[in-house]
Amino acid sequence: MESQPVTAVDVAIIGAGWYGLVTARTYLRLRPHANVTIIDSDSTVGGVWSKERLYPNLVAQVKLGFFNYSDTPMPGQGATRSQLVTGTMIHDYLSKYAADHDLLRRIRFNTTVERAVRCGTRWRLSFKDSKDVMETGKLIVATGVTSKPHMPVAAQTTNSLTVPIVHSRDLGTSYSMLQSEKIQNVVVVGAAKSAYDAVYLLLSLGKKVTWIIRPDGAGPLAILPMELFGRFNSIAVASTRLMTYMSPSILNTDGSLYRFFHRSRLGRWCVGMFWDTVTYLSHRHAGYGDGDHVAGLTPEMNNKRHVFG
Template sequence: MSNPQSAPKVDEVLDVAIIGAGWYGLKVASIYVQLEPATKLALFDRDNTVGGTWSRDRIYPNLVAQVEYGYFNYPSTPMPKDGATNHNLVTGDMIFKYLDKFAGDTGVKRHIRFNSWVSDVQRCPRGWRFTVNGNRVFESAKLIVAVGVTSIRNSPTFEIKEDAVPVIHSIDIARNVPNFSVEGNEHFLVIGAAKSAYDVVYLLTKMGKKITWVIRPNGSGPMPIMPAEVLGKNTITMGSNRFTSYLSPSLMTTDSALGSFFHRTSIGRWFTRQYWRFISSRADQAAGFGGNAGSVEGLRPDVRDSSCFWCDSSVGLITMDDFWSTLKKADINIIRDNVETADSSGATLRSGQKVDANYIIYCTGWGDHFSFFSPEMKKELGIPPYGAAVPSKTSATSSKVDEWYFHDRAADDVVAKRLPLLAAGPKDLRKPDPNRVVTKRRWRLYNRCVPLATARENDRSLVILGQIHTTQTPTISEVQSLWAVAYLLGEVDLPSEHKMIEEVAQWNAWVRKRYLGVGERYPYALFDWIAYLDRLLGDLGVETQRKASMLADFFSPYGPHCYTSVVDEYKAVRSNGIREKAAARRMDAKSVDSSSSGGPE
C-alpha cells in the first residue's frame, strides 16, 4: 500500500493533455473540442511558438517543404499562397504563419502552454501524471502524445574539446545564420546526409563558404534527390494517386486485383521496376551522376538500383532551381569518414585526416523525443528504446526468446510470399556488407498510434500521433487525429488482440523491406499513405473513395482537397447512434473496473 504522504501535490487536473503543438498537436486539439466542446484541454510545447519543426525560430532562409502549394495544408483549412517558390513549393515561413493563424482562428492557441518541457510521464489513478518544467505536476484523464521525430537535438558522437570551434546541431541552423557571415567564418564542416545537411550546404555555398562534407561510410549514405518536376508535373503530386500507389508494393494494396497484378506477376513487377528506374534516372540525370557531377559525385546514393524506390536513407526533392549547379560550382570536398574529435582548429577524422574548419554543423539525426517516458514504460507501450534498439532474437533456442520473435518471423514470411519484389531487395544489398551499420527499431503501435498494452485492457486513455512518415503530413495529421479522438471517446471498435498483433508485426516486416535502412528506424509510408487513410476512414464509417468517378479516383492526384469534409462526415455518422454506443461501452468498462476492484458491498 502506497504512502499518501509520498504522492506529489497536483497543480492542475485536465480532461485531455496534449504534448506537442505542431501539425498533429494543433489538429487533434481542434478536433477534440469540436466533438466534445466541454473538454478541459491543454497543449504543452517546449518552444515559444507553434509549429514544431516549422516553429518560428527554426525557419532558415531556404527552408522549403518538398510538396507543392495546395498539397501541404490541413484538408479543412486552405493555405494562403503568398510566398510560394517558382516551382509552387511551400516555404517554411508560409507554414509557420499558416499554423500560427490556424491556432488563433480555431481557438486552440489559448489552450497552449508554451515554454513547457514535459518530463516523467507515468500512470496514476486518474489516468496520467506528468511534470512540467521540473516543478509543476499535472494529471489528466487522457493523454495525447504528438511530438515529432525532429523535435529534440541528439548528442554528437564525437569528442568536443573545451577550446573547440563552435559545434551546432541542425536544429540550431536558423539561430546561427547571422554568425555564418561573421568575418573569419569561412570554412564549414558539415556532418551527415539528412535533408538538413543538403539545405545547410546549399545555404553556405550561396554565401560563398568553403565546405568539407563528411558522411559516414558504414551507414545508408546520401539520399536520392528527385527533380522538382517530371513530365511537367510536381514529382510528389504525380505520385499521389491510387494508380501510382500500386507501384509501391504494400500489404495494404496487394490483395486487390490491381495490387495482385503489379506485385505478384512478372509483367506487373517489370512495369513497377521500369517506372521507378525512370524516376531514379531523372534524379541521377539532374545531378549529373556517372560523369557530369564533378565534386558532388560523392552524393550519389549507395543503393543505385532504383534509388528513389528503395529510399534507403529517405528521399529528397530539389527545392531550388540552382541546387545542383550551385553545389557543383562551390568549394566542396565530400569525404566518407567519421569525425572523432572537434578542436580549436576544426576536426580530426577516424582515418587520421585533419580538417580545418571555423564551424561544425552536425546533421546526424535526432534525440529521444519520448524521453518523458521511462525505459520500462516505453517497453510496455511498444515504443523502441532510443538508439540502436535490439530487434527480436533471431534464435528460437535462446534461453529467453523475445515475445515478438514468432510473430515477426511469420510476418517476414507473409511479406516474402505476397511481395516478391521486396523479398528480392535491391541488387546493391543482396551481398551483405559486414561493415554496414543500420539502427533497428520496432514500433509496436496498432494503426501507428495505439499501444497494444492499453488496447488489450480497453484502456482508451492514450494515443501516440505522428509516428508515420509520408509526403502528406497535414492530411495524415487531420485524418489520424480524427480516428484517434474517436478511439479515445470509445467510438471506434478495435479488432481482436491477435489481429492487432498481426497488423503490427506485418507493418514492421513490410516497412523494413520496403524502405530498407530508414524503414528499420521509423514507420515510413512515403508512397503508401492513401491506403493507410482508407483504413482509418473505413473504421470511422466515412467514404474512402474521395473522387466523383472511378477513373478520377485512380488517376487524378489525392491531396488535402480530397478530405476537406471528413470531420463533418464523421459528425454525421456520429449522430446516428455512435455516441450512445460509446457511452454504453464506457459504462460497461466502469462496471468491470468496479467489480474487479471489489466494489462496494
C-alpha cells in the same frame, strides 16, 4: 514539505506541430467543453516549422496545395516561382490555424515534459525546470521524430579553442552568427535532408563547406527531381492513387489493379520500368555522374534485393 501545485486537465497533448494542433481541434469538435492543454517546448506553434527554426531559403519542396490540412487551404502568398511552399508560409499557416480554432490560449509554450507516469486511471506529468505537476485523463504524444537533436561528441584539440557547434535544428536561431565574416569555413556532419539544406544555406552565404559523411549506414539521402517528366511535381505524383499500386503494400492487396501490377508478368514489368525510369531521372537530375565529388553522394542500395521506392 512543500506540496507541488497540481493542474488537472481532461486531455494533455505534447507537441504543437502539425499533429498536435489537428488532434486538439478534432477532439474539441467532438467534446467542445473538454479541458484540453497543449504543451510545447518552443515559444511558437509549428514544431519543426516553428518560428525559431526558420531561416532564409528554407523550402519544403512541396507544391502549393499538397502541404495543408484537407479542410483548410493554404494561401498562396509567398510561394516560390515554381509554386513551392516556403518555411515561412508553413509557420504562418499553422499559426493562423491555431488562432482561428481558438487553440493558442490552450497552449503552454516554453515547457518541456520531463516525465510522464501512470497513476491509476490518469497520467501525471512533470516538467523540466519547474515544480508544477499536471494530471490528465488522456495523454496524446505528438512530438514527431525530429524534436530531439542528436549531437556528436566533438573533442577539442586545445583548451583555448572555441569552435561553435550548431545542430541543424538551430539553424534559424544561429543564422545571424553564421552570416559573420569571421566564419569562413564550416564542417557539416551527416547526410540526411537537413544536412543538404545546411550545406545549401552555407554555400549561399559564401562559406567554404567541408561535408563529412560516415562510411557505414545507408549512405546519403537520395536527391529526387522536383518534377518528373518535365511537368509533374514529384510530391504530387506520389500523392496519386495510382502510386499505391506502384509499390507493394500489405495495406493494398486486393482489386483488379493490384492483381495486374503485382501478379501478372506485364504488370510487374510495368512497375519495374516505372522505378527504373524514376531512378534514371533522379540520377540525371542529381548529376551523380558529373564528378567524384558528386558521385560520393549516390545512395547505397543492397543489390541482392529489389527496391521499389
